[in-house]
Amino acid sequence: MSEENYPTFKREQSIFWWTRNRRYIAYFFRELTGLFIFIYTLFFVYQLYQLHFNEVIYSAYISKMTAPTFVILNVVFLLFSVYHSLTWFQLTAKVLPLKIRNKPIDTKIIGLTSLALWGIFSYIVFIIMAGDINWLMKLI
């Protein structure tokens, strides 16, 4: 029998399908973290771009960034990016089942190691921006 005799009913998927339950909402926000990371990156690059001009223009931009609107915006960026980090590490533990001598490593250990790595990298970023790195810069 051809399909024409039995027209199939196609249910229209709403654009808000993800609001149907908590898991979907969590999924939606997890995937949305990408957009926020992208927007923050643009902000950061724009800030670095101000350095192409002169100290006055750059400093004016930096003081503009102290406005509450921008601080709140950055808090939103931070929340999304921390959510990205946490879910990313959680995901890695699941999709990369590591084994030692054929025994799977507990996902908790992978998760904790990722958190430790996150701490180490955050410390490195802080040192690069605020610590003493003369030794590094003398290398080249």
Place this chain on the structure above:
Amino acid sequence: MADEVDLVETILWGLFTAGGFLAALIIPMLIFITGIGVPTGFLSQDILSYSNILERFGHPLIKLPLIFVLSLSIHHGLHRFRALLLELKLKKHIFLVSSIIYSIEALSIVSVIYVIIFL
């Protein structure tokens, strides 16, 4: 062949994963310092001062990794956002969505390279 793996797709998802790791490890601290810590006065204003940032981010040993981190984070973010848009309702318009997203991505990455190389 149905089970032939699309090379471009594989590379894009590979870079997405790399960007996901770098963004997860580095971006939160960067946001905290540049967007919250210094502007609210919790951290010293000197960190974001003209001379400090120029001296540090102008150094080749920091410039190059920074280009790498920011470009991959941009790719990660937009690739993920594209997947979300397709998932929401736009699968029919995959060509249009991909063209727009990847054009924005290309422009952003070129800007990152330009801005940081010429610091």
